[in-house]
Amino acid sequence: MAPNAGPAGSLDVVVRQLRWEADGVVSIDLASAAGNPLPSWAPGAHIDLVLPNGLERQYSLCGPPGERSYYRIGVRRERASRGGSEYVHAFLRPGQRISIKGPRNNFGFGPAGSYxxxxxxxxxTxxxxMVRAAEAQGxxxxxxxxxxxxxxxxxxDELGGYGKRVRCHPSDTAGRIPLAELERPVEAxxxxxxxxxxxxxxxxxTAAENWPAEALHLERFKAPQLAPAENKPVEVECAASKKTVSVGADESIVNALDKAGIPTVTSCRSGICGSCETKVLDGVPDHRDGILSASEQAxxxxxxxxxxxxxxxxxxxxL
Structure with a gap:
């Protein structure tokens, strides 16, 4: 195994620095354990943190765009979570070596007249x-x-340098974000x-229902709650493997493929990380993820x- 490599498909990194950013939020700088430049990335990208306790969790990169000497992520401690953020806060320390996967980008930052x-x-995070990139572009x-x-x-503190371009709305003193004020810039x-x-x-x-198509771009922590739908069995033909797998109504496609010995790449298993993206050659998908836009689903x-x-x-x- 190469000195820069972790488990299959991953990269070994070392925790370079931890810093408190707010109540219950810590930022973590991760550098290559081998001292090499990290893979390139763009605003909107995230990595999978492969924790020593076996958990994998997705965190957005929030450092300077394109920075490759280190990756920065921000993690809020969620005591009611499944254990990822709790482990990060309780056990990660400078000098510790862990593994990451990625980066991947399901939230790409595209050109626009304004943002x-x-x-x-x-x-x-x-x-x-994106803010830094927009500012750099003028x-x-x-x-x-x-x-x-x-x-x-x-x-x-970091955002304070941008002056009035940043409008902060702590709900205990300023109320909720006034979404109605977004309509005019979107129309422009x-x-x-x-x-x-x-x-x-x-x-x-809801606010975007009357906006131009593709004006709104969202990154979700969880896949949206969809109306209950009946799960029906489906036959999945894997063109590259030349195998056909029967997927029962009570199992996911990923699980059925795993049982059939057809390798897949997965991480979150909840439709938000994008690691299991698969090309469809025939048939109509029933999209239940939190990544694709309406036009991409169509x-x-x-x-x-x-x-x-x-x-x-x-x-x-x-596959």
């Missing part, structure tokens, strides 16, 4: 590099940043990039097989 950024709490931009209290909102051609809790993103989805040429299923009795996948 509106919306962040709630720890949702500021994927937005920070673009017109503004950021609406909300949280429970000022003390709970990370990276405020702005793109909106947002990340935060489900309630904020749901409100943005194209039907790719799907995330950890959560999505099929609208047709058969799918042909490039």
């Amino acid at each position: 509106v950024f919306v962040a709630g709490g720890i949702g500021i 994927p937005i920070l590099p 673009a017109d931009w503004q950021l609406f940043f909300g949280g429970r209290t000022s003390a709970s909102m990370p990276f405020l 051609g702005a793109k909106v990039y947002a990340c935060g809790p489900a309630s904020l993103l749901s409100d943005l989805d 194209a039907g040429d790719r799907m995330f097989i950890c959560v999505s299923r099929a609208c047709t009795p058969r799918l042909v996948l490039d």
Whole structure:
């Protein structure tokens, strides 16, 4: 195994620095254990943290765009979580060696005449590099940043250098982010990039119903809650493997493929990390992820097989 490599598909890194950014939020700088430049990345990218206790969790890169000497992530301690953030806060320390996967980018930052950024709490992490990129481009931009209290909102010191372009809305003193104020810049051609809790993103989805198509771009912590749907069995033909797998109504495509010995790449298994993206050669996917936009879902040429299923009795996948 190469000195820079971790487990299959991963990279060994060392915790270079931890820093408190707000109540319950720590930022972590990760450098290559071998001292090599890390893989290149762009605003919106995230990595999978492979923790020593066996958990894998996804965290957005929030350092300077394109920085390759280290990666920075921000982690809020969620005691009611499945254990990832608790482990990070309780056990990760400078000098410790861990593994990462990625980076991957499901939240790509595209060109626009102007930008509106919306962040709630720890949702500021994927937005920070976009803010820096927009500023470096000389673009017109503004950021609406909300949280429970000022003390709970990370990276405020860093954002303070942008002056009035950043509007902070701690809900205990300033109320919620005024989403109605986004309508005018959107009508003028702005793109909106947002990340935060489900309630904020749901409100943005509602606000965007009359916006131009593709104006709103969201990064979700969890796949959206969809109306209950009946799971039906599906035949999955794996074109490259020349195998056909029967997927029962009570199992995911990923699990059925795993049992059949067909290798897949997965991490979150909840439709948000993008690691299991698979090309669809035939059939109609039933999209249940939190990544693809409406137009991307309608194209039907790719799907995330950890959560999505099929609208047709058969799918042909490039596996």
